[in-house]
Amino acid sequence: MGRRSDHSRGDLLKMAIDAAERIVESDGIKGLTARRVAKEIGYSVGTIYNLFDNLDDLNLHMKARTLDAMYEFVKDVPKGNDVNEDFKALHNAYFEFLRLNPKTLGTILDRVSADGKPLPDWYLEKVAKPFSVVEFALTPYFPEGNKTEVEYAARTLWCGVHGIAILELDNPVDFIGQTSAEEMALYLIQTFLKGLHSHKSQK
Amino acid sequence: MGRRSDHSRGDLLKMAIDAAERIVESDGIKGLTARRVAKEIGYSVGTIYNLFDNLDDLNLHMKARTLDAMYEFVKDVPKGNDVNEDFKALHNAYFEFLRLNPKTLGTILDRVSADGKPLPDWYLEKVAKPFSVVEFALTPYFPEGNKTEVEYAARTLWCGVHGIAILELDNPVDFIGQTSAEEMALYLIQTFLKGLHSHKSQK
DNA sequence: ACATTAAATGAACAATGTTCAATTGTTCTA
DNA sequence: TAGAACAATTGAACATTGTTCATTTAATGT
Numbered sequence: 001m002g003r004r005s006d007h008s009r010g011d012l013l014k015m016a017i018d019a020a021e022r023i024v025e026s027d028g029i030k031g032l033t034a035r036r037v038a039k040e041i042g043y044s045v046g047t048i049y050n051l052f053d054n055l056d057d058l059n060l061h062m063k064a065r066t067l068d069a070m071y072e073f074v075k076d077v078p079k080g081n082d083v084n085e086d087f088k089a090l091h092n093a094y095f096e097f098l099r100l101n102p103k104t105l106g107t108i109l110d111r112v113s114a115d116g117k118p119l120p121d122w123y124l125e126k127v128a129k130p131f132s133v134v135e136f137a138l139t140p141y142f143p144e145g146n147k148t149e150v151e152y153a154a155r156t157l158w159c160g161v162h163g164i165a166i167l168e169l170d171n172p173v174d175f176i177g178q179t180s181a182e183e184m185a186l187y188l189i190q191t192f193l194k195g196l197h198s199h200k201s202q203k
Numbered sequence: 204m205g206r207r208s209d210h211s212r213g214d215l216l217k218m219a220i221d222a223a224e225r226i227v228e229s230d231g232i233k234g235l236t237a238r239r240v241a242k243e244i245g246y247s248v249g250t251i252y253n254l255f256d257n258l259d260d261l262n263l264h265m266k267a268r269t270l271d272a273m274y275e276f277v278k279d280v281p282k283g284n285d286v287n288e289d290f291k292a293l294h295n296a297y298f299e300f301l302r303l304n305p306k307t308l309g310t311i312l313d314r315v316s317a318d319g320k321p322l323p324d325w326y327l328e329k330v331a332k333p334f335s336v337v338e339f340a341l342t343p344y345f346p347e348g349n350k351t352e353v354e355y356a357a358r359t360l361w362c363g364v365h366g367i368a369i370l371e372l373d374n375p376v377d378f379i380g381q382t383s384a385e386e387m388a389l390y391l392i393q394t395f396l397k398g399l400h401s402h403k404s405q406k
Numbered sequence: 407a408c409a410t411t412a413a414a415t416g417a418a419c420a421a422t423g424t425t426c427a428a429t430t431g432t433t434c435t436a
Numbered sequence: 437t438a439g440a441a442c443a444a445t446t447g448a449a450c451a452t453t454g455t456t457c458a459t460t461t462a463a464t465g466t
Contacts, residue, residue, distance in 0.1 A: 003461070003463055004414070004461095033453065156394075161363070163367065163369065164363060166312060167312065184355070190398070192391070194397070195393070195394035196398075212444095246446090248447075252424065
């Protein structure tokens with residue numbers, strides 16, 4: 001078959017990434033193959049390579065989509081009234097999202113580009129967006145408006161949360177006594193916030 | 204060639220895992236193939252499958268070795284006099300180890316067993332040992348001797364640290380402004396400790 | 407109607423994980 | 437010492453992978 005008018009290039013991109021998400025969510029990252037994606041969208045392998053540079057590129061676009069979805073999921077969560085309440089809500093939303101998309105979210109931190117190339121800027125921007133929500137929730141603790149410092153604290157805290165969350169994907173049960181990653185993450189958040197608070201009091 | 208008396212089974216295991224470490228440290232996890240390991244130790248592919256169930260199994264043994272090495276590297280670091288000093292030293296040792304073994308340590312959190320099988324007990328014990336060092340350093344904050352609580356706090360904190368450390372492996376430069384993962388991790392540790400401390404004071 | 411263009415194809419290649427019958431050193435027995 | 441029994445080692449073979457690209461064919465322009 002030659003050129004078809006079934007779908008625009010944009011449609012195809014969407015279909016392929018949709019398929020990739022479905023595959024990863026059901027069979028894990030190892031189930032994601034070029035031929036499988038092609039079959040799912042009713043096109044041939046070659047078409048996948050028309051749309052993406054290679055499988056890593058497809059993977060990256062899928063992760064970008066996940067980051068977008070996560071941002072949409074949490075962006076309106078913090079209300080800005082009480083820091084502790086906001087973070088409880090953020091914590092809830094984050095783990096709810098993880099429950100809905102365990103495998104895809106799990107791939108976010110995977111080291112993909114073994115070729116050594118740095119991640120492209122457009123992707124780094126997508127990474128920044130969910131962090132910005134955490135920054136917003138933290139601003140009451142940094143009233144001087146020191147943007148760099150808030151970013152720093154937000155990323156530190158949430159990378160930690162994410163690290164804990166990811167760990168559980170491999171070790172579903174009782175990896176740490178009877179405690180779930182969700183509880184641990186809340187503990188990290190609350191202790192971190194307390195630490196920030198006591199730091200502020202000392203000034 | 205049939206049976207040779209060049210190396211015992213134990214020798215072969217060691218040689219194979221040594222080779223795997225070398226390969227991963229130089230070419231990343233994607234460079235780790237059965238044939239490559241075989242070539243490095245001067246045996247054929249089949250022999251690799253005599254030693255290990257499959258590549259995942261070889262991978263797991265390599266990760267276990269890394270965990271062993273990490274434990275040896277940090278086990279005597281905390282002196283038990285001052286919590287903050289101990290944690291600074293632990294932080295230093297951990298990142299020093301990361302500098303020496305970036306790629307292998309990077310694989311520790313990788314989700315390998317896509318087959319869904321839980322990790323074997325002997326491996327979970329290896330995971331526990333480095334954590335026990337953190338627990339030891341934390342004990343002054345838990346004078347009631349509540350072992351479960353110390354474990355909980357130690358694992359929470361260090362999973363967070365590890366999450367931050369891993370993130371940087373993908374994003375060597377200025378992922379977060381000008382701040383390195385090493386600084387961020389120290390910030391997480393110190394803020395967490397402050398939070399623990401203020402929590403204690405409120406009792 | 408024909409030429410031009412570009413999307414879609416799928417055969418082809420090298421490399422992968424994994425298996426297993428065949429091979430060949432080592433060891434045991436008589 | 438001969439040869440049988442054993443077990444470690446091999447590598448050809450298979451299915452599957454990522455990736456390429458000459459060929460095909462539908463859509464578009466003239």
